[in-house]
Amino acid sequence: MTVTAKPPSTQDRPAEHGGARDSLLTKVLVRQETTLVLVMIAIGVFATARSALFLSESNLTSILRSSVIYFVMACGAALLVIGGGLDFSAGAVFTLGALSTCKLLVEGVPWPLAVPAGLAVCCAVGAVNFAVVTYLHVPPIIATLGTFYMLTGIDNLVTDGADVLPLPAGFQRVAQGSVLGVSNDVLIAVAVGVLFWFLLERTRFGVNVRALGGNRQAAVGNGLRVFRLDLALYVIAAATAALAGVVYSAQVGAGQVTAGGTSTTLNAVTAVLIGGVSLMGGMGSVQGVAVGAVLLSLIDNALVLTGIPPQYNSIVIGAILVSAVAVDHLRRARIYRKR
Amino acid sequence: MTVTAKPPSTQDRPAEHGGARDSLLTKVLVRQETTLVLVMIAIGVFATARSALFLSESNLTSILRSSVIYFVMACGAALLVIGGGLDFSAGAVFTLGALSTCKLLVEGVPWPLAVPAGLAVCCAVGAVNFAVVTYLHVPPIIATLGTFYMLTGIDNLVTDGADVLPLPAGFQRVAQGSVLGVSNDVLIAVAVGVLFWFLLERTRFGVNVRALGGNRQAAVGNGLRVFRLDLALYVIAAATAALAGVVYSAQVGAGQVTAGGTSTTLNAVTAVLIGGVSLMGGMGSVQGVAVGAVLLSLIDNALVLTGIPPQYNSIVIGAILVSAVAVDHLRRARIYRKR
Amino acid sequence: ADRAGGGSSAGGQGAMTIQFVNPLPSYPTWRQIGECMADEAKQRGADLAQSGPTGQALDATAMIQQVRQATANKKDAIITFPAGEGFAEVLKQAKAAGVVTGTIYGPGGEGSGSDYNIGPDWASIGETLVGAVAAQPGKHVLGLVAAADTGLGKSWLDGVKGAVAKTDNVTIAGEVYTGDDAAKALPQVNALLTAHPDVTTIVTHMGTTTPGAVSAIKSRGLLGRTFLLAGGHDNGGSEAMEEGTANLMLMQDVCTLGKQLVDGVVDVHQGKKPAEAPVRIQVVGKDQVQGLLDKGWV
Amino acid sequence: MPAPALRLRGVRKWFGSVSALEDVHFDAHAGEVHAIVGDNGAGKSTTIKIVAGVHRADEGEVLVNGEEIGHVRSAADAQERGIAVVYQDLALVECLDIAHNMALGNLPRRFGIVLDRRRMEREAARVLKDLKVRVGDVRTAAGLLSGGQRQVVAVARAVRMDKPIMLLDEPTAALGVQETAHVGGIIDELRATGKAVVIVSHDLDFVFSHADRVTVLRLGRTVGTRRVDEVGREEVVGMITGAVPPDAPHHDEVA
């Protein structure tokens, strides 16, 4: 097996034996987010060429605002996936959070009470997911799929299948108002993002979650309180799904029974995965998820603005998803090019 | 840590140090299928009590016939999952297989040619999935999700969104005819089931697939041709999804653009998981998948026959899914009871 | 009016911009509505862009996002199918931003957020369906097939149930849901017919049910005893009428509906009062189908 | 003589219908190195895991400092009761770096909640330096290390935990000559600081030069415990292979 007989050229080798770390530039360049941002820029250039409206402030805001839902939901989902779990029920929890909050709102409960109450209901659902997985030993997907079905039924029963509205203006301002020109829903997303970034990157909890997802047996053996971590993860995933539902209700001014469901779960999971979180656990970042969520709503938006017939939407979306990740791999391989 | 000071009672301990294997009875008892069959019997008893029609031959046949679709699709999906992969595109491949076959049929191509052609198209899709995963290093879920989106678009474009019909009677008999009183679609499912059981349990290929899913690195190191295995798995998964689509078309006598999609993927994956196949790879059986598929259509059928208001359907489905697996765990724990 | 955008290449400066948020852009009926709208918009000098959710199923969330995007992009008018009560609020948000709103098959009226609605509401669709069945001689037992007990499915179920209550020769034996999953049509209709062998007519709001229902009726040997009320000529509706598994078909003049909707929205934009449009939906027997098809009905 | 730091009595363990431990007993004292030796599959790792809280004994007692410590339900409990472990399979998280792995279960923090990454890396580097170990940068992911480097990280983690009872399951199996000598030195130091060190090893040279007592397991049973300075290598090998019969059953303290 003669691989090559070319003499070694040392200049492009920064490394000593077993030592060497990558430069900061390399570190930034090899991140998946960087690729996704490049893909976003490419889409943006294309969309701008087809419609001047794309770069208008109101359009960019609208992209951001529609990504808020995916992102908030994806934050909790990402944390759970990094911790080695999976929550299929998120789409139904989204609806449950929205509906239970809106039910209270139309009954006259002021929103500062109704929102926490709605979230609390969903946290309880998260705890049930945890209990079913942990104590009844049901694999996470089946457990949360079961919860998904049950909640879908409950969501419908509770509302009798009808959307819940009208919602008080005060509540709608939670998403529709703005502070210093930035709309509230975007602010909420930023706050959630910062919180999750902090949790994941700067706390013991974050490290423990990565350890749990990276090697559950090692986490157990090294004395992590894995049940507590699991509980926290399922509850957090449910809470962000519910919060996304609440924000969505405030955005559209109604508690929609038909919002959420499989497609919402799918979108959040897509944002998580495209953002570089590994289903194998342990790996991923909030920045990646943020870029993934914005990319998804950017694609949706650009498809409308560029006037591509909607029949072609799904082809374009599929192609972009796959090529974004594929390009990412090729870029990295180039950076670490084999001699 | 005093666990217990009770003197050892040896009689219920079949084992010697590090030795001891379980008896055949224990082996049957601990299987997940056994639990699922018990759950099915329980549902059957309940349904019969509410409606004598449940046990009618035509109803039981109709349960079996509707499980055929899930089962055929789930066979390939299960093999792929056992081999450590995942195919999200199956729902769209289902549609593609049905549509491409039906397109050929309405153009006058006889079914013994049209069906293989339709399947071949889908096998090519499976090969594309493999290539994207292997050579572009896109994680399986994103790759197959991308394929899913793209095929959804292509399915629509090809048919202009309209169902493809009428189909020749000869083709419809492929599913609707019967041999010795057993309808053809059930016979197809049995044949597929036997083939996959044989593949998984009695061939080198099956062992290699389990090894690949159980520990990919070990499979590579031990000299398995992992790329070939991957290719085979993706192609097989696509082929069964397409075959399921073809059989479905023959059942209803139309190539429906709207059949397949996310919900079909979800149903097949549910059958796979509830049947005891682990998403972690390596573990699972065709028998389990068969029982899982029948259970799903049994639940749907029993819900209608027992006259449970359809609003409660999804609650009942969710509850049965979770409890079937939970009961399974409890049963096993009892069998291997701790002293 | 604002500057043209959103995929307009033809529309010049000052042309009215209309966004049609199509619920099912790949579905033939809805695609036809979109095409007719685009033709009419061109006639009226407006610029109509079309968008819609990805995938096969109706996705209210994605539609609402697109309504909001069109509002943010300051379209002159937004047209959509309000698939649920929740659309009222986003349409109101659009109106508040100065956008003219038009709906098809919506509830219409003050609270709907719609400046101009066209097409019957679900109560009158239900009456049309049930009325046609009741007009046939004898007693009729309905088996209902709906997507779900929410959104569109629920509106339809409520309409049908309300209408049945007003007749004396029509009853409902049972209902099943398919979750808009075509592959569920066959087993669900099979189970429905097993549980309620007395069903004479299968009624559904989903064209996707047709092949499954037809297959179930035939395979159970109920040809001539149980009929499908076909939900349009696509999906094998015409063939079912031909072979006798279906005895009635719901038909609509969707193209005219679409054109009138565009006219109405343009009129509102120009400050004119739009014309009331007649209801163009009918349930017909086998002999009338071809005539209506020739007139552009589907 | 004070109560032993760690005492096992009649410990049994079943995995399903497989019996892994039949009757394990030994006493490990503070300030002593207690070796556990035995054939492959004798039950050494299972014993360690029971003490570590990973498995629960089906029968028998595990006492820390002479106290029944109630149910230790998890490794976290065991850790709180003063037990640090190096597992035979090392139990490293491959996607985390060396510093994180070394601090796992006891991450340093500032201001109550913020992870003190700087301190964590400093501590990791210091412990590794104390161990005279070269594994490159502490920010290298554990999954990229060589077999021996991983083992060193696992040992360093246990040392950093600084608990009164240390359980080391084959801590030198993958180590080179020098590194093995370093770890021997560390074990001597741990004994000098008064810790009870329990070490599982197949390397009898290592056992004879660092341990004070040695307990031999065979087929899930304690064959006997000896003071290293009172026993010959042949006798230990005989006990391992079964050539020397097990000590008479008894339930008092040994040695």
Added chain:
Amino acid sequence: MPAPALRLRGVRKWFGSVSALEDVHFDAHAGEVHAIVGDNGAGKSTTIKIVAGVHRADEGEVLVNGEEIGHVRSAADAQERGIAVVYQDLALVECLDIAHNMALGNLPRRFGIVLDRRRMEREAARVLKDLKVRVGDVRTAAGLLSGGQRQVVAVARAVRMDKPIMLLDEPTAALGVQETAHVGGIIDELRATGKAVVIVSHDLDFVFSHADRVTVLRLGRTVGTRRVDEVGREEVVGMITGAVPPDAPHHDEVA
């Protein structure tokens, strides 16, 4: 003297920007046991994996029987070219049983396609018996075995493959005294049957009693190769630690 069964020349390997091998060369001959020793992280396992086809060398040559064998792109290729391997991490499939693991990559079959399970189990039991190894039933899942039992299975797998070149990466690290002696015996037998056996080990006693030649790696470079009967233990340790300077660079056959 015939061409060496296995020859490495100037092999280099980078992982990203980390250099694992700088210049590795040695010759292993049929009918000889060739030991590779070196500090932790010296590059022994990386060398083995390159020969095994798991990694590809960035530079340098790997020759089997004096022939450039072209690109070995995978372990499957290497296996076809007559190489059997025991990896340091063993590479067992935990969910498969012992018999399956031992036959992996070379499952016996009947009638062309049917897996011959009976024969597979019989062969596994026979090989294990030949190795005088007790791991219980060959139908036990590998994941349930003790560390040493796994290692025995991995070694048995390589023996069962019966290839002319055997690479053993630390095959006795987890083994007890008796089992280590058994494996030593196996290695002697393999040599006697004319195989080229390459063995990585930290156990210098083992190396000195079973190997014919020993190559020392240090920091990814070959320091030198010696005949075991011509070198002292101190010299080898000195080469490992760097106390003895590396041999002058050369590109001809050694020893």
